[in-house]
Every structure is written in structure tokens, then in C-alpha cells.
Amino acid sequence: MKPEILLSTIIEFLGDEVKGFFGCPEGIIIKHLKAPNDVDEYTLDWVNPARTDKQFIAEQSKAKALLISTDIEYSAELQEQSKALIVVDNPKLAIAKVGNVFFVANKKNGIHGSVVINAAAKLGNNLFIGENSIIGDCIIGDKVIIYQNVVINDGVIIGNNVVIKPGAILGFEGFGYERTKNGELIKFPQLGRLIIEDNVEIGANTCIDKGSLSDTIIGYGTKINNLCHIAHNVIIGKNVIITAHVNISGSTIIEDNVWIAPNSSLIGHQSIGENATIGMGAVVIKDVPARETWVGNPAKKLNK
Amino acid sequence: MKPEILLSTIIEFLGDEVKGFFGCPEGIIIKHLKAPNDVDEYTLDWVNPARTDKQFIAEQSKAKALLISTDIEYSAELQEQSKALIVVDNPKLAIAKVGNVFFVANKKNGIHGSVVINAAAKLGNNLFIGENSIIGDCIIGDKVIIYQNVVINDGVIIGNNVVIKPGAILGFEGFGYERTKNGELIKFPQLGRLIIEDNVEIGANTCIDKGSLSDTIIGYGTKINNLCHIAHNVIIGKNVIITAHVNISGSTIIEDNVWIAPNSSLIGHQSIGENATIGMGAVVIKDVPARETWVGNPAKKLNK
Amino acid sequence: MKPEILLSTIIEFLGDEVKGFFGCPEGIIIKHLKAPNDVDEYTLDWVNPARTDKQFIAEQSKAKALLISTDIEYSAELQEQSKALIVVDNPKLAIAKVGNVFFVANKKNGIHGSVVINAAAKLGNNLFIGENSIIGDCIIGDKVIIYQNVVINDGVIIGNNVVIKPGAILGFEGFGYERTKNGELIKFPQLGRLIIEDNVEIGANTCIDKGSLSDTIIGYGTKINNLCHIAHNVIIGKNVIITAHVNISGSTIIEDNVWIAPNSSLIGHQSIGENATIGMGAVVIKDVPARETWVGNPAKKLNK
Numbered sequence: 001m002k003p004e005i006l007l008s009t010i011i012e013f014l015g016d017e018v019k020g021f022f023g024c025p026e027g028i029i030i031k032h033l034k035a036p037n038d039v040d041e042y043t044l045d046w047v048n049p050a051r052t053d054k055q056f057i058a059e060q061s062k063a064k065a066l067l068i069s070t071d072i073e074y075s076a077e078l079q080e081q082s083k084a085l086i087v088v089d090n091p092k093l094a095i096a097k098v099g100n101v102f103f104v105a106n107k108k109n110g111i112h113g114s115v116v117i118n119a120a121a122k123l124g125n126n127l128f129i130g131e132n133s134i135i136g137d138c139i140i141g142d143k144v145i146i147y148q149n150v151v152i153n154d155g156v157i158i159g160n161n162v163v164i165k166p167g168a169i170l171g172f173e174g175f176g177y178e179r180t181k182n183g184e185l186i187k188f189p190q191l192g193r194l195i196i197e198d199n200v201e202i203g204a205n206t207c208i209d210k211g212s213l214s215d216t217i218i219g220y221g222t223k224i225n226n227l228c229h230i231a232h233n234v235i236i237g238k239n240v241i242i243t244a245h246v247n248i249s250g251s252t253i254i255e256d257n258v259w260i261a262p263n264s265s266l267i268g269h270q271s272i273g274e275n276a277t278i279g280m281g282a283v284v285i286k287d288v289p290a291r292e293t294w295v296g297n298p299a300k301k302l303n304k
Numbered sequence: 305m306k307p308e309i310l311l312s313t314i315i316e317f318l319g320d321e322v323k324g325f326f327g328c329p330e331g332i333i334i335k336h337l338k339a340p341n342d343v344d345e346y347t348l349d350w351v352n353p354a355r356t357d358k359q360f361i362a363e364q365s366k367a368k369a370l371l372i373s374t375d376i377e378y379s380a381e382l383q384e385q386s387k388a389l390i391v392v393d394n395p396k397l398a399i400a401k402v403g404n405v406f407f408v409a410n411k412k413n414g415i416h417g418s419v420v421i422n423a424a425a426k427l428g429n430n431l432f433i434g435e436n437s438i439i440g441d442c443i444i445g446d447k448v449i450i451y452q453n454v455v456i457n458d459g460v461i462i463g464n465n466v467v468i469k470p471g472a473i474l475g476f477e478g479f480g481y482e483r484t485k486n487g488e489l490i491k492f493p494q495l496g497r498l499i500i501e502d503n504v505e506i507g508a509n510t511c512i513d514k515g516s517l518s519d520t521i522i523g524y525g526t527k528i529n530n531l532c533h534i535a536h537n538v539i540i541g542k543n544v545i546i547t548a549h550v551n552i553s554g555s556t557i558i559e560d561n562v563w564i565a566p567n568s569s570l571i572g573h574q575s576i577g578e579n580a581t582i583g584m585g586a587v588v589i590k591d592v593p594a595r596e597t598w599v600g601n602p603a604k605k606l607n608k
Numbered sequence: 609m610k611p612e613i614l615l616s617t618i619i620e621f622l623g624d625e626v627k628g629f630f631g632c633p634e635g636i637i638i639k640h641l642k643a644p645n646d647v648d649e650y651t652l653d654w655v656n657p658a659r660t661d662k663q664f665i666a667e668q669s670k671a672k673a674l675l676i677s678t679d680i681e682y683s684a685e686l687q688e689q690s691k692a693l694i695v696v697d698n699p700k701l702a703i704a705k706v707g708n709v710f711f712v713a714n715k716k717n718g719i720h721g722s723v724v725i726n727a728a729a730k731l732g733n734n735l736f737i738g739e740n741s742i743i744g745d746c747i748i749g750d751k752v753i754i755y756q757n758v759v760i761n762d763g764v765i766i767g768n769n770v771v772i773k774p775g776a777i778l779g780f781e782g783f784g785y786e787r788t789k790n791g792e793l794i795k796f797p798q799l800g801r802l803i804i805e806d807n808v809e810i811g812a813n814t815c816i817d818k819g820s821l822s823d824t825i826i827g828y829g830t831k832i833n834n835l836c837h838i839a840h841n842v843i844i845g846k847n848v849i850i851t852a853h854v855n856i857s858g859s860t861i862i863e864d865n866v867w868i869a870p871n872s873s874l875i876g877h878q879s880i881g882e883n884a885t886i887g888m889g890a891v892v893i894k895d896v897p898a899r900e901t902w903v904g905n906p907a908k909k910l911n912k
């Protein structure tokens with residue numbers, strides 16, 4: 001059963017975000033969101049405000065209803081097509097909110113019978129835990145989604161509304177060795193914890209180590225993509241974006257709202273200032289000041 | 305029980321690929337393929353046509369039987385040793401075909417008792433599915449090998465003769481967020497599918513995301529190695545080689561026969577033309593034209 | 609129950625490593641190791657000999673007992689605080705040894721009921737094998753720790769005292785293809801073994817392929833971190849450090865005591881000489897001589 005939603009219901013849901021209208025939403029039915037090439041009369045379409053040809057995009061769309069920014073005119077062309085335009089500050093954000101509420105199926109709560117949970121673990125309410133995941137002696141908040149084949153070690157603390165994708169490995173010993181005179185490698189004790197705050201998302205097959213003598217901390221709202229490695233004692237702030245294949249070495253500090261592009265590497269014991277951007281494949285071997293963009297190998301400040 | 309195969313049986317199997325002979329294959333028994341240092345009288349050896357010392361390699365081999373290219377002479381030395389030489393266009397390709405048929409054990413069909421399969425999944429015939437793999441509501445063709453601990457989400461479509469190695473994670477939500485004014489990150493809906501065409505191989509612990517509003521597509525015959533990340537809406541053509549640790553960001557288009565070396569990164573929304581080569585560790589931030597080789601950080605065209 | 613250990617017991621354990629004392633260890637109780645900011649009177653603290661301000665660090669520490677190197681003086685300040693100082697050659701190594709014996713909980717032996725073991729596998733004594741791991745027809749030595757969700761293929765040989773972290777995939781087919789004239793990719797046979805010597809550690813979600821016609825070998829005491837890819841026929845020497853996200857292509861030879869920083873890539877069929885260092889994100893496309901440090905893309909010798 002595909003949904004059929006009245007455009008007026010969507011407008012009601014968006015509430016204060018709606019800054020104005022053109023045309024008449026009455027009787028328009030929305031069945032889906034679609035990529036530009038697949039838009040049809042039942043699509044809720046949107047126009048990216050960053051595009052220079054946005055007026056043209058709105059006029060060419062096959063949709064009857066579009067979310068637009070304030071700088072599109074209700075031209076003769078648009079009027080003739082009787083399109084319904086809903087003006088919002090950020091059309092992409094509005095489409096995301098609409099999509100999440102009306103078109104994304106909610107994960108049902110439940111813990112699969114194959115899940116192994118340590119008897120001492122403290123679990124919150126409304127959890128989803130997928131097949132074959134293994135939960136050690138740890139603390140998990142409410143409304144957490146743990147997908148399949150995830151392994152969470154003893155001593156991990158997880159907040160509310162956290163999403164952990166399949167195959168993630170959380171809270172195991174970090175990689176620290178000291179060489180003896182004859183070359184043998186002796187492991188440095190790894191006795192700290194891993195703390196994951198509310199609203200964090202952790203990607204598939206990503207590995208986050210616990211701290212050695214202090215803790216590893218992933219801050220509120222931070223999103224981490226697939227196949228990342230985050231080493232012991234790393235401290236990550238709020239609402240940071242860490243894309244796929246990123247490597248963060250031990251004791252690195254990453255401040256709020258930083259954006260780290262794919263496959264970049266951060267050397268240990270350095271800090272990345274708030275709102276900084278690290279470019280794709282960047283090899284960062286120094287502190288990065290707030291709000292700067294660094295790229296290259298070795299990474300240097302990008303002067304735009 | 306190790307195999308014992310008559311050289312004449314192997315020649316018969318190669319059929320039209322055999323362009324000629326030197327010496328006499330009669331009575332020669334082949335027991336194995338071996339690396340150069342371990343070759344013995346029961347080895348079917350081969351000479352790489354790219355080597356400048358190929359005549360010398362043929363003469364020094366301890367094998368009685370060799371696959372060679374047309375440019376090796378049946379020298380006095382080779383005649384004296386009574387070696388049997390089988391002339392083919394591509395000795396490495398011929399040895400691969402012989403090895404796959406006579407020396408590689410076939411995976412037996414069967415689905416392990418620990419596998420969890422969604423009741424709505426549509427499965428083809430002659431499947432192997434290894435321990436602890438989890439199969440969502442998806443469509444899987446014939447003669448597919450799914451190794452252990454693989455997780456396949458709902459909505460994935462897999463063709464025939466596909467091989468999926470252990471720990472691969474297929475068809476989960478991509479990594480797309482939009483920031484609100486107060487810095488919170490809202491997920492962009494991920495509603496597309498992942499389509500994997502016939503004869504594809506996917507490496508261990510590799511992650512391939514489903515599309516956001518369109519689909520992610522892996523084309524016919526493409527081979528992907530371990531620990532790769534392929535993001536939402538990526539479209540990959542036919543017979544592409546993607547080696548280990550490659551990172552392909554969202555909406556990238558990769559045309560047929562491209563070769564991507566390890567640990568390279570492709571920025572999103574760009575295209576790589578057919579038969580192009582991306583070098584090891586390349587950081588590709590532009591479109592790459594067909595047949596060109598790009599290397600470096602940032603990647604540039606290599607002028608050979 | 610947290611441990612309470614007499615400092616005199618720790619001194620006895622360190623034995624010959626203790627080169628001298630200052631102050632009086634009598635009656636001092638040690639309860640834990642701590643990161644610098646969290647040190648208290650029950651901490652066994654230590655001073656890194658590489659720090660230029662080490663005298664100051666010793667004097668400011670809130671601990672009663674410290675492991676120090678020979679170049680710290682028992683100053684009036686330290687005497688006044690009645691601190692107990694234990695002189696050793698390498699304080700970090702000494703703290704590691706103390707931590708491992710007195711503060712790290714030992715893994716208890718045992719094989720979880722969910723583990724699947726091939727009937728032909730030969731297993732040593734005193735093993736730990738975690739939930740959902742899958743053990744093929746292979747040989748495993750004594751005192752091996754195999755964490756959760758590990759997959760070990762048929763034909764792998766593992767020595768004593770090996771640690772394999774969660775999600776590692778060991779001994780599957782390497783990535784070798786030969787193209788036919790019409791562009792199809794034919795797999796080259798992968799018939800070799802994977803041999804892991806004593807005292808090796810393998811990181812979470814790391815993948816190590818078996819050999820094609822020869823073997824892949826991981827030498828004694830080598831430590832490999834998370835998310836690494838080690839291809840077919842690679843030969844690694846003793847006590848090598850391979851950090852996270854490292855990519856080692858086929859037939860590479862790595863000699864003893866090499867140090868490979870995160871996210872670096874080694875092209876195939878080359879060698880890295882003993883005691884060499886490969887920098888973070890380095891893209892190594894040539895042989896690296898012994899004792900040299902190479903960095904960059906492409907990697908070049910670093911002249912310090």
C-alpha cells in the first residue's frame with residue numbers, strides 16, 4: 001500500500017516553516033518523492049535554492065506541487081500550469097522533514113531472538129536490535145536502533161535516539177604498544193570507556209575504540225558514516241559530520257559542527273576547531289583553526 | 305585427494321584457444337598450479353608475455369608443461385628437456401580458466417541453518433548462503449554465493465552468478481543530512497533501491513548503500529574488493545574493477561571497464577569515462593574523461 | 609571490586625627493571641592508572657622521558673608514586689611531598705607491564721555456544737572464541753583469543769597467543785582477475801594459504817586474504833589495527849606495526865620492525881626494508897629502503 005497524502009496535510013505539518021503560497025493546493029494528492037528525472041504529477045518536488053536556473057527548474061517540473069525558496073516568481077508560465085508553490089526558507093530541509101514523516105517506514109521496536117545480551121546490561125525502552133547483534137555489559141538509552149551484526153563491548157554508554165548500522169564494532173581495546181629493547185611490542189593498557197551521546201548515528205562496519213586511561217566521547221547529534229576508524233581517547237563535539245573511510249587517530253579533539261570529507265586522516269593529539277572543514281583525502285598533521293578549510297597531503301589551509 | 309589430470313585433458317578443455325604445440329604432451333600428468341619458486345615436474349607452469357626474459361623463464365622452469373605466448377621459440381634447450389609447450393594468446397587467462405575448472409573446489413549449494421531470511425524474499429535456485437547471513441525482503445537470482453555474516457537489507461535486487469564475500473553490508477540508508485538553523489542534522493529520506501546485476505563480485509566488509517530518491521546500480525560483471533564504500537545513487541557500468549578501500553561518494557557515475565586502484569576517493573556528482581584508470585590513493589574532484597589515467601591529491605591527468 | 613595493590617608488590621613485580629628509588633614506597637596503595645588530568649593519590653603515575661618539562665610534571669602530579677626515567681632529580685619540591693619515585697629505563701613500558709598484570713581483566717577461556725566450528729578444524733588449548741564466530745577447517749594454536757563475529761576460512765593456520773578482534777575476515781580468496789578479449793573478468797585461481805604466526809594481533813573488521821599460488825604470511829609479534837586490507841601473497845616480518853585503514857596490495861614484502869601509519873597504501877610487488885617508517889596517508893609506489901621514512905602522494909623519502 002503506497003501512501004496518498006493531501007498536499008493540504010503536508011502544508012499543515014510544515015506549520016510555521018511555510019512563508020507563503022502561490023496557486024491552490026486544494027485537491028492535490030502526493031504519492032511519493034522522486035529524483036529529478038522521475039518526477040510526475042503525484043510527486044512533491046522541490047527546487048534547490050543554490051541553482052542559478054531555479055526559475056526554469058520550477059517551470060519545467062512535471063509535479064503539480066513544489067517546495068520553493070522566496071526568490072522564485074509565480075511567472076505566467078507557472079500560473080498557466082496551475083502549479084501549487086509552497087514557499088519555505090530551506091526547501092531541501094522541508095522535503096527531508098516531509099519525507100521522514102510521510103514516506104520513510106518506521107523501524108518497529110523489538111529485539112530479535114538471536115541477539116545476545118549480557119545479563120548486567122542496562123537497556124532503555126523502545127529499542128530495535130537486529131539479528132545477531134551482541135550487547136555487552138553496557139548502558140543503552142531509549143529509542144535506540146541497533147541494526148544487525150553489531151558488537152558492543154562491556155563498558156560502553158549509549159544515549160537516546162542513537163542509530164547504529166550493521167557491523168559496527170564499538171568499545172574494544174585501542175591500538176597502543178610500547179617496544180621492549182628486543183623489539184617485542186607490549187600492549188599499553190586500554191581501561192577507559194566509550195561514551196556515545198544522544199542523537200548520534202554510526203555507520204556500517206565503523207569501529208570506535210574505548211579510551212586507554214581516559215574515555216572516547218562522541219558528542220550529541222554527530223553523524224558518522226561507514227567504515228570509519230575512531231581511535232582511543234578521541235573527543236568529538238556536537239553535530240559533527242564524519243563521512244566514510246575517515247581515520248581519526250588517538251586523542252584527537254574535534255569541536256562542534258566540523259565537517260570531515262571522505263578518506264581523510266587526522267593524526268593524533270591535535271585539534272580541529274569548530275566549523276572547520278577537512279577536504280576529501282586530506283592528511284592532517286597539524287591543528288586546524290576554527291572555520292578554516294584544509295585540503296591536500298599534507299593538508300594545508302585552502303584560500304578560496 | 306589431490307587431482308591428477310592428463311595434460312591432454314587440459315588441452316582438450318582449452319579447445320580453440322590453443323594456437324599450436326611444441327613437444328609431446330603424451331603421458332604428462334598435472335597435479336597442481338604453483339608460484340614460480342615452487343614449480344615442480346607436476347606443475348602446469350606459464351610464462352607471462354610481458355616479461356622481457358620470457359625465453360629464459362621457459363628454459364629454467366622445472367615444469368614439464370608450460371602455457372606460452374606465440375613469441376617463445378622452441379629452442380635447443382627446450383627441445384633437450386623434452387618440454388611440452390602449449391601456445392595460447394594469453395597464457396595468464398588460460399591458466400586462470402584451467403585453474404578454475406580443475407583445481408578450485410566448487411562451493412556446494414546450501415543455506416546454513418543459522419541464516420535468517422525474510423518470509424517475503426524471492427530466492428533463485430542453486431544458492432550458497434553461509435553462516436549467520438541475514439537476508440531481508442529482497443530478490444536474489446540463481447547461482448549466487450553469499451558468504452558468512454553478510455547483511456542484505458529489504459529492497460535489494462541481486463542478479464545471477466553474483467558472489468558476496470563475508471561481512472558485506474548491502475542496501476542500507478545512505479548518508480545525507482541537511483542542517484537546521486540551530487545546527488541539528490536532519491536525515492534526508494533514503495527511499496531508493498540497490499540493484500546488483502549478473503556476475504558481480506562484492507568484497508569482504510564492503511558497504512553499498514541504497515539510493516536516496518533514485519537507485520544505486522552495480523553493473524554486469526563488475527568486481528569490487530574488500531572494505532569499499534559505495535554511496536547512494538552511484539551508478540557503475542559493466543566490468544569495472546574497484547580495488548580495496550575505494551571510496552565512491554554519492555551520485556558518481558562510473559562507465560564500463562574503468563579500473564580504480566586502492567584507497568582512491570571519488571567526490572560525488574562526477575563521472576569517470578569508460579576505460580579510464582584511477583591511480584592508487586588518487587583524490588578525484590573532477591570528471592575524468594574516457595581512457596585517461598588520473599593520479600595524485602588532487603588527482604590530475606598522468607601524461608605517460 | 610576495584611583492586612588495591614601495595615606499591616611494594618608492584619616494585620617486586622618489576623624486578624630487574626627497577627634501577628633505583630627515591631622516597632619511601634612503604635604503605636602506599638595503588639588503586640588505578642589514570643590519564644594526566646584525572647591522577648589522584650591512589651594512581652600509579654608516570655613521566656614520559658620525551659617531555660622537556662618532565663621535572664615539572666613529576667612535581668605537579670597528584671600521585672604519591674611515579675615511574676620515572678633516570679634524568680629526573682629528587683628535588684626539594686619532590687622530597688617535601690614525600691613522593692615515591694621508581695626509576696626505570698622506560699616508564700611507559702613499565703606502566704604497560706604493570707597495567708596488563710594488575711589492572712586489565714583477563715579474558716576467560718571458553719567457546720560460546722553460537723560459534724560454528726568445522727569438524728575437521730584442529731584447535732589448541734585455552735581458547736576464547738566469542739559469539740557468532742565461524743571457524744573453518746583450519747589449525748589454531750594455544751591461548752588464542754577470537755572475539756565476536758570473526759570469520760576464518762578453511763586452510764588458515766594460526767599460531768599461539770594470537771588475538772583476533774571482532775569482525776575480522778581471514779583467509780578468503782584474493783582479488784585477481786584477467787580480462788578476456790571481450791572485456792569479461794575471469795578470476796585467477798586463489799589456492800594458497802594464510803599463515804599467522806605467534807603473538808600477532810589483528811584489528812576489528814580487518815580483512816586478510818589467502819595466497820593465490822603461494823601463501824600470505826603475517827610474522828611473529830606483528831600488530832595490525834582496525835579496517836586494514838592485506839592482499840594475497842603479502843609477506844610481513846616480525847614485530848611490524850600496521851595501523852588502521854592501511855592497504856597492502858598483493859605480493860608486497862614488509863621486513864621486521866616496520867611502522868606503517870594510518871591510511872597509507874602500498875602498491876603490490878614491492879618491498880619495505882626493516883625498521884622503515886611509512887607516513888600517514890603515504891602512497892608508496894616504489895621499494896622503500898631499510899630505516900628510511902617515506903611520506904606523501906606519491907611517497908618520497910623524508911629528509912629530516
